[in-house]
Amino acid sequence: MKIEDYVLLIKLNEVGTIRGTAKVILISQPAVTQRLKYIEEYFGEVIFIRTPKRLIPTPSGEIIIKHAKLVIDHERELKNRLAESGKEIQGTLSIACSSLISQRFLPAILGEFTAAYPKVAIDLVTGISEDIKRDHKKYHVCIIRGEKLKETTSILLFDDPLYIFDTEAFPDDRLKERPLISFKSDDSMHELVDNWLYHHQDKIKPLKTMTVDQIETCKQFMKQGIGMAVLPESVSDSMMDSYPHIALEVEGKRVTRDTWVCYQEGIRKLPQVDHFIRTLTSTQFLPQ
Incomplete structure (x- = not known):
């Protein structure tokens, strides 16, 4: 089993259809179906029941999906530890960003950052700030609009x-x-x-x-x-x-509509996170 297989199971469970999952992960429906068949054969269990509306996890499937989430979490934790201990800036940087900021400013910011640190893998989610706030613990860095996240360290980027x-x-x-x-x-x-x-x-x-x-x-x-x-x-x-x-x-x-960068205490020990926050806070978003 590859990490990509565990990611596929989680996406199938989240999206609920093979067609929708194929669109999200940008591969063909037959490829998703074939990969799911392989995974089910690997575990010797039916993972999803196919209904007209969505995929429903079987009891065995629920156990396997839970395991998949643990595998991915452990993999991410391992990469973060290696990145923290290594001299070269690398590892995964997970960002959740307001849609407006991701459209207007983030492309240039990420362009500058990835040019400086090409070995950092960017994991990006965009959406409405309220949704990001609800799931903020899933990400290294959140860029949100409106009120800051009280339970995090929050830096005002601009009014x-x-x-x-x-x-x-x-x-x-x-x-x-x-x-x-x-x-x-x-x-x-x-x-x-x-x-x-x-x-x-x-x-x-x-x-x-x-x-x-x-x-x-x-x-x-x-x-x-x-x-x-x-x-x-x-x-x-x-x-x-x-x-x-x-x-x-x-x-x-x-x-005014305030824009904040928010993160959990201690997360800046990861070099890729610290350097990205430095890039954000040194950016001039609006003309003075």
Whole structure:
């Protein structure tokens, strides 16, 4: 059995279908089916019952999947120990990163890091900050938006001011009534916007709210005149000169979306983790 076989079992259990797993790990369905057949023959047990909707682990399968997770954890721990004891920077670096940061900033940061430390294997997961916070102990480093993780060491990377954009002007002398377009984010982002709207209900009134899946879709809808959109500066700096906008302020204070790097105490003993955090904290995310 190879480590890849144990990874495959865990992915099959998580995704629930052979087709979906094949898409996630980027190999063909027949190859996944053939590999599962080999694993079942190796253990002499049926691991999954195939139903029309998903794969269901058998009792033996549950035991084997639990074993697979232990094998992978032990392998990762061994690699980390070797990386910690070795002079050359290597080993695995597991990162969970906010989708916005992964799209806007992470490619350049990882490009710089992997060029400097080519033997470090990057294990990256991206998603909504709330989901990352829930599973933060699975990763060496978490890059999140909103509130910092209280049970970790957290370093503020940058404040991201929020603006509301539209293709139509924001008048000072009358109520602006327009649809509001929002993008899928965690609750803390929506709370910032709702609080600001509450304090400015005499100036701006959303007629209805449309929610789209990604921030880029939100931007394009706004640019087509479909409605207003609240966007952080990090993804809207090129729009400042082209579209009417106002900065979000409450009682004279700018409304910002904070970005943090969070990690467990002691994890920086791993050289690859320490060097990555150094790279992050030396990055200038927004123009001064």
